[in-house]
Structures are given as C-alpha cells and as structure tokens.
C-alpha cells in the first residue's frame with residue numbers, strides 16, 4: 001500500500017478537472033440553451049430551423065459519440081482543440097440542447113396576458129423579453145437548470161475517452177496502482193455527491209432570490 | 219369642426235370561419251367618452267383589442283390621430299403596417315384589462331414607471347414623481363412599494379389604470395375593468411374612472427356590463443350585436459327609449475339579472 005495522501009492529491013487533481021469541466025460546460029450550456037431556446041421561438045423561420053436542427057441533433061446522438069467527433073474528427077476540418085476545450089464543447093452543447101427546451105417552455109408558459117400588457121405599454125420586442133418575460137420565465141427554468149448541471153457533472157466522466165485526467169480517470173489510476181477499489185471509488189463518490197450538493201444549494205439560493213415578492217402568484 | 223380622433227371604416231374581423239366584426243364603421247371625437255355595450259360575443263372586446271394592436275384586422279381601415287393604424291403610405295402605395303409603424307401608433311393609445319395584467323415581479327411603483335422610462339426615455343426620478351401623483355389620484359399613495367400579490371383586486375385594477383395613464387395616451391381603452399372584481403371592490407374602481415372622465419380630456423372607450431355606470435360615464439352609447447352597431451345615441455336615449463327591438467330585449471335581460479340602469 002502506497003502513500004495515501006499522494007493518491008488523494010491525485011484524485012483531487014482529477015476533481016479540479018471535473019469541476020472545471022462542469023463550470024465551463026455549464027456556462028457554455030447556458031449560452032447555447034438561451035440561443036437555441038430563443039431561436040426556437042424566433043419570428044424568422046431559418047433561425048427556428050437552425051435551432052431545431054441543433055437541439056434534435058444533440059439530443060438524438062450520444063455524448064460519447066459527440067465527444068469523439070469534437071476531439072478526433074474536427075481536427076480534419078482544421079479545428080484542433082485541447083482535450084479540456086473539446087470536453088467543454090461537447091458537454092456544453094449536449095446539455096445546452098436539453099436546456100434549450102427548458103428555456104423555450106418557460107418563456108411560453110409566461111401568461112399571454114403579460115405579453116399583451118407589454119404591447120399595450122408600447123415596449124419594444126427586446127424590452128418585452130428583457131424586462132417582463134424573462135424575469136418571470138427564469139424562476140421556472142432554474143430547478144431544471146439545476147438538474148441539467150448535475151447531469152453535466154455526471155457526464156464529465158466520459159472525457160477520459162480523450163485522455164483527460166478527470167476524477168473518475170484518476171480513481172482508476174489509483175485503483176490500478178494500489179489494488180484497492182473501495183477507497184478511491186468511495187472517495188470520488190463523496191466528491192461527486194459534494195459537487196452535486198453545491199450545485200443544488202446554489203440553484204436553490206438563486207431561486208429564492210429571483211422569486212422574492214412573487215409568492216402567491218403561481 | 220374638429221376631426222374625429224378615431225375613424226373606423228368598414229372594419230372586418232374573422233376568426234377562422236367566424237365573422238366577428240362585419241363592416242363596422244364609427245367615428246370617435248376627441249375627448250368623447252364612449253360606452254360599448256351588447257351581448258356576450260358581440261365583438262366588443264375584439265374592437266378594443268384591434269385598437270390596441272393585439273389582434274390583426276381582416277379588412278377595412280382604422281385611422282387614429284389622423285394616421286392609418288394598420289396601413290402605411292409609401293409613396294402612392296398603401297402597405298400593411300410594420301412593427302415600427304405600430305410602435306409609433308401605440309403611443310397614442312393605452313388599455314386597461316379585465317384581469318389587470320400587472321407585472322408580478324415588479325413593485326407597484328416599478329409597474330408604473332417601467333414603460334415611461336423605457337419607451338419615452340424619461341429619467342427615473344421624473345417618472346417616479348409622476349407615478350406617485352398617479353397613485354395619489356387613484357388613492358393608493360401608501361402602496362408604492364408593495365408587490366402586486368399583496369393587493370386586492372380593486373387595488374390592482376387602480377394600479378393598472380395608473381400604469382396606463384403614466385404614458386399619457388390620448389385614447390384610453392377599458393375592457394370590463396370591474397367584472398373580475400368582488401362586488402364590494404367595484405365601486406372604488408368606478409369612482410376613479412368617474413373622476414378620470416370628469417377631469418381629463420382623454421378620449422375613452424369603455425366596454426362594460428355595468429349599465430348604470432355606462433349611463434353616468436358615457437357621452438354616447440353604442441349597442442352592438444353580432445359585430446354590428448344596432449343602435450347608438452346619448453345614454454338617456456339608449457337606456458330610457460331604445461328604438462330597436464334587440465336593444466330593448468338586451469336591456470330587459472340585464473335588468474332581470476339584477477343590474478340597475
């Protein structure tokens with residue numbers, strides 16, 4: 001049996017990679033979700049089609065295959081990405097496609113009355129979205145966004161496919177070197193759970209802030 | 219002779235196969251207080267919604283403040299209005315809805331100042347000062363900081379009136395603004411509207427089932443049935459001596475239902 005603190009450091013390094021992937025992937029997913037979610041309800045038909053193609057494509061193929069394409073096939077098109085960037089891109093676009101439907105659904109579920117009030121008050125289309133529709137749609141999106149972020153966290157483990165040393169990868173290294181399965185995998189179990197808890201707590205706090213004063217409305 | 223502020227000319231509105239407005243024509247003079255009455259489904263709400271550009275039209279023309287509402291002139295051609303034209307035209311018109319449609323995520327004060335700040339570029343301080351004046355006028359000075367969810371229906375509707383007034387439109391549309399309220403809250407809203415009618419020279423179009431209020435409020439009453447005007451005239455004439463069979467039947471039913479006229 002080796003030096004456990006050294007092995008723990010290894011796993012923590014992996015945890016850092018996992019956290020990076022999760023944070024950056026979620027940020028990209030958020031951007032993609034709003035772009036595609038708003039695109040789905042855009043007045044211009046080509047914009048709607050583009051958004052629909054993106055969403056259906058990324059929901060209809062596995063993250064495993066997407067990652068493979070981003071990392072191994074894009075270079076043939078002259079786009080070479082670092083493993084981390086490739087991981088962020090694949091994870092972000094994949095989860096973004098699911099979250100786009102959340103964005104769209106939440107926007108459409110804001111009552112039509114609200115939209116009509118903004119017309120009667122002569123707000124421009126952008127002002128309607130920004131000041132009235134989105135502030136009411138956001139609290140509806142948040143719980144599902146939290147789930148999406150946790151899904152993304154769990155999906156990060158696929159990046160070992162492109163030689164990224166994330167938490168799961170490092171646990172396997174430790175297991176190979178020490179012969180112990182229980183200790184490294186119990187460690188990452190706790191770490192994954194802790195990260196998921198951080199996401200859940202963060203999203204709840206955000207939700208509370210955003211819905212202040214909205215009580216009794218829905 | 220002053221020109222009408224609203225001119226509706228052979229207006230048609232079709233929903234699917236249902237003809238809701240059928241070659242409707244009438245004018246409204248500046249400052250006039252108009253009551254639109256008639257049986258359910260006769261097209262009253264649709265007229266107001268068309269004036270607020272919440273619906274499209276199927277045929278005909280509407281002129282508001284001397285300009286076409288749904289058409290624009292480009293050279294000698296007449297084109298359907300684009301969003302920019304509608305935006306320009308909407309600045310003349312405000313509307314108060316049956317269900318208030320306040321923004322639940324904004325305080326009473328922010329509900330009122332939002333549009334003046336955004337659409338007219340008013341400084342926040344000026345918009346707030348005016349909002350407070352309006353709140354005082356509707357008797358809600360103490361509610362500026364409240365959220366809509368903390369208000370009663372009557373209070374919500376009074377805020378909605380203040381919100382529409384904040385943009386200082388020349389024309390105000392009221393669609394059954396008291397019919398979603400508990401009976402004991404109706405009076406406070408009607409009072410505000412009576413004061414408004416008496417104190418401003420705004421043009422007002424009111425859709426209502428409160429015949430007593432229509433009688434008191436309006437300079438002219440239009441009785442609608444099936445998307446057409448059946449009869450119109452001063453309230454005394456319409457309510458006391460209606461000439462048309464359908465008007466008489468309608469008013470009889472309303473009285474039988476316990477409304478005072």
Ligand SMILES: Nc1ncnc2c1ncn2[C@@H]1O[C@H](COP(=O)(O)OP(=O)(O)OP(=O)(O)O)[C@@H](O)[C@H]1O
Pocket residue numbers: 233234236238256257258259260261262263264265
């Ligand atoms: N969006 C719509 N789609 C289809 N039909 C509609 C739509 N809006 C209104 N209608 C129909 O148009 C007719 C006129 O409706 P409108 O709401 O103008 O009547 P109203 O006179 O305001 O009636 P009420 O007194 O019940 O409010 C009704 O038959 C209604 O069902």
Ligand SMILES: [Mg+2]
Pocket residue numbers: 262263264394425
């Ligand atoms: Mg109606």
